[in-house]
Amino acid sequence: MAIISLEPYLHVRTAKNPVYAPVGNKLSFIADYTGLPQVWELDRGEAWPAQLSFTKDSITLVKYVNGTSNLIIGMDVGGNEKQQLYLLKKDSTLIDLTNSPEHVHVYGGSSPDGKWIAWSSNRRNPSYLDIYIQNLETMEIRLVYSENGMFAAVKWSPDGKSLLIQKTNSALDNNLGLLDLSTGVLNWVTEHAGEASFKNAHFNKDGDHIYLLSNKDREFFGLALINLQTKHFVWLELGEWDFENLEMNKDKNKLAFTINEGGISKGVILDLKTSYLYTWKTPIGVISNLKFSPDNQKLAYVFNGPAYPPDIWELDLRTIQAERLTYVSRTPALNERLIEPELITFHSFDKLQIPAFYYQPKNPTKKQPVVLYIHGGPESQSRAVYNPILQYLLNIGYAVCTPNVRGSTGYGKTYTHLDDVRKRMDAVQDLVYLVEWLKVNRNIDFEKISIMGGSYGGFMVLASITHFPKYWSAAIDIVGISSIKTFLKTTSPWRKKQREAEYGTIEGDGEFFDRIDPLNHTDRITSPLLVLHGENDARVPIKEAEQMVNKLKERNHPVEFIRFGDEGHHFEKLKNKITAYTEIVQFLKRYIGN
Known part of the structure; x- marks a missing residue:
């Protein structure tokens, strides 16, 4: 099969966030038909969906207002994650609801009668999220719950008199409570000892129970029922993998x-x-x-x-x-070209079994160069999904491996905590043992091993090439952390506490950060490095890229840096994806070939 260009892989459009209209046979969704995520509507009587929104920035959210054909949409500016909420009417009229561009707004649903919406925001204090409700007729905004913490509205009760709210204690621990909107009284309903998460909650018809997913007192998420009056918790379905969605x-x-x-x-x-x-x-x-x-x-x-x-x-x-x-x-040009992975496992330094997806190019004729692609998070997971750059690399003869090193989600609570704070470098060692496993068990070229990752995956890339430099022929850091210490000082205030639960604190773990931070060990790097970052990144500020690049330039090390002035933590615009991924391919070709 002849090799084709990168363009068809990048021009693959995507659809997400389907929502049914409350009335009629219509379904709205977000799609990037135009190169920018916008709202589209599919009417079963029509052959092609109609575009409903026409904004200059990406649409991040779409929900119907109960009982109406109006939509609530979310949008930020250039990927800065300070989401604003708007009312999108049937005639495409856009009404600004939150109108506070310096603050974050997290949508919490519309009331049963469609007159109010709920959202949380850090308007009162940049470090905390409080809960507000807003009248869609008068635009009145009411602060209904305020406390120093991370709070979000989850669901309106069926009678519209209460809000189910969530308090986030860490990325892996939260509580749910019922807030009476007339009295302001909050009744917590998910009391628990130890770490537990409660998510995807839904009221029963009478509003006296909620169905939800939880991992309370167990490794994996199961399906449960909670009586809101007695707080009695009952498991309905359990398994040996996480339940989701x-x-x-x-x-x-x-x-x-x-x-x-x-x-x-x-x-x-x-x-x-x-x-x-x-x-x-x-x-x-x-x-x-x-x-x-x-x-x-x-x-x-x-x-x-x-x-x-x-x-x-x-x-x-x-x-x-x-x-x-x-x-x-x-995309007809990609028919028969897209490759599915095999699931592999390998043992790390402490005999822990680590899972990974391994993608093999079609009809290989020689030893292949291999790209390790590391997920972000770190409390996240490499999934079996479409990735344009990985599929293109397979098309031109690279093997690709996407591991779920210790610290990944999806394999139980214990596994997720195996890289916490002082255990951070154990996950980096997992990558070394993966390379050693691939050398023995797959037909790879030992001299052409590269590593690529985004966000926390970018930190893993930089940690790998500074602490274990001999393994890598090329490295690509996408919106990555170069120093946990400087990252904790500059990330968005409302994110900082959650990140500290995973990484540790500067006060308590600063000396450890100094020992492991890639920024402090740039003299060890031997592989060429490509760095890509968005200037509007609120999660990992672009300073993380700049300080790493500057240090490498000081010693004349091969480093390339591409910055995007109109992107944040994710590259959304097609023109920027083309720039980024084209340079990734050219960089790999320059330094390890194919």
Whole structure:
């Protein structure tokens, strides 16, 4: 099969966030048909979706206002993550609701009568999120809960008199409580000892119970029911993998969720009347954004697999047959070219078993150069999804491996905490042992091993090339952390406390940071480095890239730096993706060939 250019891989469009209109046979979603994520509407009577929003910045959120055809959309400026909320009317009129561009706004849903919305914001203090409600007719904004902490509105109660709210203690620990909007009284309902998370909560019809996912007192997320009066907690379904994406239908008699089996999704429907569980077939990939239709006969979702870029699918709940609704990602030039991975495992220095996805180029004729691609987070997971740059590298003869080193989610609480604070470098050692495993078990070229990662994955790249320099022929750092110490000083105030729970604090762990921070060991780097970063990055400020690049330039080390003035922590605009990924490919060709 002849090699094709990078362009078709980058021009693959994606669809996400499907939401059914409360009335009519319509479904809205976010897609980047135009090169910029916008809101589109699919009417079953029409052959092609219609564009509803026409903004200069990316749409980050879309939700219908209950009982209306109006939409709430979210948007930030140039990826700065200071999301503002807008009311998008049927005629595409856009009304600014929050109008506070210096602050973050996290949407919390519309009231049952569609007159109010809830959101949280750091307006009072940059370090904390308080809860507000806003009237969509008068635009009145009310502060309904304020405390020094990270709070978010989860759901309105069925009677509209209360809000289910969440307090985030760390990325892996939270509480849910019921806030009475007339009295301001907050009643916590998820009391627990030790770390636990409670997510994807849904009220039953009477509003006296909630269904949710939790990992309270266990390694993995299961399905549970909580009585809001007695706080009695009951498990309904459990497994040996995490349950994800819980959704409930309008009639309150069906639940849908997914099971994350080592980075691959399985979809599940639970009939609450019969307790019957059933699933449906999908290719290798990840199911997300589950949404029941108002008539309770369909289930929309996003399917994203290595060979199936993100599109919206719909499951008929009567026949249990899935149909692809959108063809946003359809690219005939890539037919038969996209490659699915195999799941491998290897043992690290302490005999811990580490999982990874390994992608093999089609019809290899010689030893291949290999690219290790490291996920961010660190409390995240490499999943079996479409990635344009990885698929293109496979097309031109590179092997690709995406490991889930210790600290990744999806393998239980204990595994996720194995890289906390002073254990940080244990995860970096996992990468070394992966390379050694690949040398023995796969047909790779030992002299052409490169490493690439974004965000925390960028830190892993920089830590690898400073602490274990002999293994790497080239390295690519995308919006990465070069010093945990300087990162904690400059990241957004409302994110800092959550990050400290994972990384440690400057006061208590500063000396350890000094020992491991890549910025302090640039003299050890032997591989050429490519750095890419967005100037508007609120999570990992661009200073992290600049200080690393400057140090390497001082010693005339091969380093290339591309900065994007109109991007943040994620590269959203097509023109910037083309620039970034083209340079990644050229960089790898220059230094390790193919």
